[in-house]
Amino acid sequence: MAKPPRTGPYICGIDAALDVVSGKWKGLILWELDAHGVRRFAQLRRGLPGVSEKMLTQHLREMEEDGLVHREVYPEVPPRVEYSLTEDGRTLNQALAPLGAWGTERVRREGFESVDVP
């Protein structure tokens, strides 16, 4: 169920970076957490249209293991879990900014469908 461990060495930095952001919702999770600072599970779910609970937990666990996301559990009833970016997560998001700008420009030029291009 957990992500199978990477086999073989990284070829270059892009290789290593794509290894932690590839995943259907990881870019969006980074974006949401960076925009809001701290988010609870249900808030993230509402912010990612179409994500299933399984994928959301799975991605969050992998990102926690990769040191991008901090997970804080409050032992209350009902349970409360807060997610936020680590320092690594924030710098990754900054490194992703030019890529996001490139994608936004591409979507604009090519006239692709998009729901909300920030």
Place this chain on the structure above:
Amino acid sequence: MAKPPRTGPYICGIDAALDVVSGKWKGLILWELDAHGVRRFAQLRRGLPGVSEKMLTQHLREMEEDGLVHREVYPEVPPRVEYSLTEDGRTLNQALAPLGAWGTERVRREGFESVDVP
């Protein structure tokens, strides 16, 4: 055999950008073409340790369709095909540079295995 068309709109620019670079070797192909300018099929194959011919052609065709790579066929015998980056491919590579630096730094700090971190 071709890449199934994207279903649904893009959520943000990162989403759109990751859509064209996700693929086991695409980051490396971009890197190789940017470093050398023009490369032939067999040169690329030798530059990507472990890639199969099928994956290489498949990725190159998708990147051509996405407007990142230019494919020039010389009707000779034996055949000669030269690949190079389009303007879009070059700007994408520039947008990937910060991400590559982040990955390189991460590999260095975490002590991951790597073969050649440029």
Place this chain on the structure above:
DNA sequence: TGGTCCCCTTACGAAAAGGTAAGTACCGCA
């Protein structure tokens, strides 16, 4: 004559990723 190089293409199958649906345990609210 056989071998190698070039740039693929096709067929088959395994592995990984992702989707759907249900269940869990407890609480507040009506």
Place this chain on the structure above:
DNA sequence: TGCGGTACTTACCTTTTCGTAAGGGGACCA
């Protein structure tokens, strides 16, 4: 009493991705 909210977990299935192996067709080299 039943419903909704909280944050998951588990089982099962489909889709997508990747790898392996083989072939092709002409030309050059020994």
